Amino acid sequence: MQVHLQQTALKSGQTLELAGSKSESNRLLLLQQLFPELVVDNVADSDDVVAMQTGLASGASQVDVHHAGTAMRFLTAYFAVCQNQTVVLKGSERMHNRPIGVLVDALRSLGAQISYVEKEGYPPLSIRGIWAEGGSIDISAAISSQYISALLLVATRFKKGLTLHLKGEITSRPYIEMTLSLLDELGAKTSFIGQTITVLPPVTLQQTHFTVEADWSSASYYYSLLALSPLGTTLRLGKYKKVSLQGDAALVRIYAKLGVETRFDAGDYIQLVKKEREQPAFDADFRDTPDLAQTVVVSCFGLGIPCTIRGLHTLKIKETDRLVALQNELRKLGGDLQITADSLTLSAKRQVVPAGQAIDTYQDHRMAMAFAPLVTQMDLWINEADVVTKSYPVFWKDLKKLGVQVIESK
Incomplete structure (x- = not known):
């Protein structure tokens, strides 16, 4: 048109x-999938958010996020912690030329089983979900804050929580702080001191109703x-x-x-x-x-x-x-x-x-x-x-x- x-x-x-905010919506939708008792109002109606909703609800062996970059990063982390499920995560031609290796390497260091279907470092990805205990890892902060937010969101599933040591100058810091604020409201215990972020999963949920x-x-x-x-x-x-x-x-x-x-x-x-x-x-x-x-x-x-x-x-x-x-x-x-x-x-x-x-x-x-x-x-x-x-x-x-x-x- x-x-x-x-x-x-x-x-x-x-x-x-x-x-509603696309950024808030996608974060809360992933948390809602991990904690079904959450109620989320005023969710955005954009293509990116619909792609996220569709991917989270899909039980299929292939999930296509099309042009939705946030959904690609967040769903990579989500499917990595979905036990006994294997998914091929793909997108548009442009999406297959957007790098994702930093996130994949970080998830692999936590035990995730992810392989590249075509080109090393880029989608599509084959992801076999596992249970991960969590731990402490290093990750570059200079490329995309979405890699970091993806890891922080699924850290609520890790028994030992997650500590990220950020390497390099931090890009789009407010988006990381948004993620941590939502986790705090949920009841997780978080800290962001210098170049180190720690998330401990919530013992009990402090808030179950969010309005975007x-x-x-x-x-x-x-x-x-x-x-x-x-x-x-x-x-x-x-x-x-x-x-x-x-x-x-x-x-x-x-x-x-x-x-x-x-x-x-x-x-x-x-x-x-x-x-x-x-x-x-x-x-x-x-x-x-x-x-x-x-x-x-x-x-x-x-x-x-x-x-x-x-x-x-x-x-x-x-x-x-x-x-x-x-x-x-x-x-x-x-x-x-x-x-x-x-x-x-x-x-x-x-x-x-x-x-x-x-x-x-x-x-x-x-x-x-x-x-x-x-x-x-x-x-x-x-x-x-x-x-x-x-x-x-x-x-x-x-x-x-x-x-x-x-x-x-x-």
């Missing part, structure tokens, strides 16, 4: 309620819309906690630098206000929040300010190489983006380009949604726009609610 976004000013004063907070990553696209809107434009989003487990709640701080003020009001709603002019340049390290980089750099492009973001080494192994994808698509719009293996630098200068450019999405949901806020400045076409179902299935419908002209075509 292609969508045509006709240049539109955002309708001020509207309210949207966004679906709305997704802060989904909110990022509306922060971008506000940043590119006239002064005084407002938008209300729900439902969000002032103290959130989600690392992407850093949006409040990040977009304050781009002219968007966040006000928390009664009932867990946030009011976004285009309050003041943005700063003359944006410079930040996104090591803890790399998934926000695409949205922020497009905001800076629309505002006409230079932007430098570091700490982006994980973006090269996402749904696509996001740094290259950003460079390609901003160039179509006259942008000058320079990239390295872990950073990007956007020049404030723009070239004049023909109107009506089509943005390619590279099977990456964030590419589609990150570029959409430019509708406040130009007509735009988004190719393969249905890719948003991976994390936000009703994104285009929600844009229409805000007065944006969205025309869909096959």
